[in-house]
Amino acid sequence: MKSRVVVITGGTSGIGRALCDCFAKAxxxxxxxxxxxxxxxKVQKELSLTGTQILVVKTDVRLEEDCKNLAAETINCYGQIDVLINNAGITWYESDNDGINISKQRDLINTNFFGTVNCTKHMLPHLLDTKGSLVGVCSIAGEVGLPNRSAYSSSKFAMNGFLSSLRVQHIKKGLHVLVVFSGYTSTNIRKSAIKDCNSSGFPPGYGGDVMESNMxxxxxTARHIFNGVKYRKRALRPTFVGKVTVLLNKLIPHLNDRLLHKYYK
Ligand SMILES: NC(=O)c1ccc[n+]([C@@H]2O[C@H](COP(=O)([O-])OP(=O)(O)OC[C@H]3O[C@@H](n4cnc5c(N)ncnc54)[C@H](OP(=O)(O)O)[C@@H]3O)[C@@H](O)[C@H]2O)c1
Known part of the structure; x- marks a missing residue:
């Protein structure tokens, strides 16, 4: 039997890199x-040593042409796409002093939202052919507004809306759509954002390595996502704090705003 094909964006670091190992083992x-x-x-070399078949395609998900090329190279090489994981993403923290930064708002929307739109546009026909899985690595910030992360929250709300709409649109065609509302996971994402921050002393409340060690x-997180694909789940919230945050937001939204301010700021 032909083995299935998974496309993972942002697979060189953090959650994406760990996803490669999960899918390679399967x-x-x-x-x-x-x-x-x-x-x-580097990742190609590491995975090839385990006998995994792996194709790497240099892609900037912000560029539609790159995503079109990613789909074409995948079909050229393997002839099908069973799973697309829109995982590539960046974050950013705005300080109260700096205010709203339009260029950063665009940057995050272009990567986190349009990156997902660009890849999905060119791979959706192939996923419909295989009745495959369309996955978005979203965030708790895509379900509740987190303080000082307006750019990140809006990009992830948009991603959630885009994927949820496609789920309903294609419900009778066998397409599986999974939105992963990830919570804090220890990766490079915050460190990359800090390098890029243009003001001193933030992200607010970020406890560096001590905080990372509790995530x-x-x-x-990758194991949760892999199982979500395997069992064709609709949504996932891998962290306990994430589950509680979303529940409280439904039950006691006014109080939850204050709790979010206390916990996330
Ligand atoms: N870590 C968390 O606490 C957390 C929580 C909730 C949700 N998430 C989500 O999880 C996903 C993965 O994040 P992570 O924490 O694993 O971050 P990470 O370790 O920083 O990895 C990000 C990956 O995305 C790639 N990437 C960034 N911009 C890209 C672009 N324009 N085109 C193509 N690839 C791009 C990076 O590679 P290059 O830089 O080489 O392109 C890298 O492989 C993100 O969508 C993030 O929002 C993370």
């Missing part, structure tokens, strides 16, 4: 997309 053929060629080659590992 004998999937893997297609990996990210911007850094060096990092792509889920990338491997744990």
């Amino acid at each position: 004998n999937y053929q893997i297609v990996l997309a990210a911007r850094s060629e060096d990092k792509l080659k 889920l590992s990338a491997e744990e």
Whole structure:
């Protein structure tokens, strides 16, 4: 039997890198997309040593042409797409002093939202052919507004809306759509954002390595996502805090706003 094909964007680091290992163990053929060629080659080498079939395609998900090329190269190489995981993403924290930064708002929407739209546009016909899985690695910030993360929250709300709409649209065609409302997971994402921050002293409330050590590992989050694909789940909230946050937001929204301010700021 032909093994299934998974395309993972942002697969060179954090959750995406851990997803590669999960799908490789389940004998999937893997297609990996990210911007850094060096990092792509490193992961290709690591996975090839385990006998995994892996294609790497240098891709900037903000660019539709790159995503079209990613789909074409995947079909050229493997002839089908069974799972697309829209995982590539960035974050950013705005300080109260700096205020709203339009260029950062655009940057996050372009990567987190349009990155998902661009890849999905060019792979959806193939996913419909295989009755496959369309996945978005979203965030709790895509269900509740987190303080000082308006750019991140809006990009993830948009991603959630886009994927949820497609789920309903294609409900009779066998397409599986999974939105993953990830919670804090220890990866490079915050460190990359800090490098990029233009004001001193934030992200607000970020406790650095001590805080990272209390988060889920990338491997744990990836295992949840892998099982979500396997059992064709609709939505996932891998962290306990994430589950509670969303529940309180439904039950006691006014009080929850204050709790979010206390916990996340
Ligand atoms: N870690 C958390 O606490 C957390 C919580 C909730 C949700 N998430 C979501 O989980 C996803 C993965 O994040 P992570 O924490 O694993 O971050 P990470 O370790 O920083 O990895 C991000 C990956 O995305 C790639 N990437 C970034 N911009 C890209 C672009 N324009 N085109 C293609 N690839 C791009 C990076 O590679 P290049 O830079 O080489 O392109 C890298 O492989 C993100 O969507 C994030 O929002 C994370």
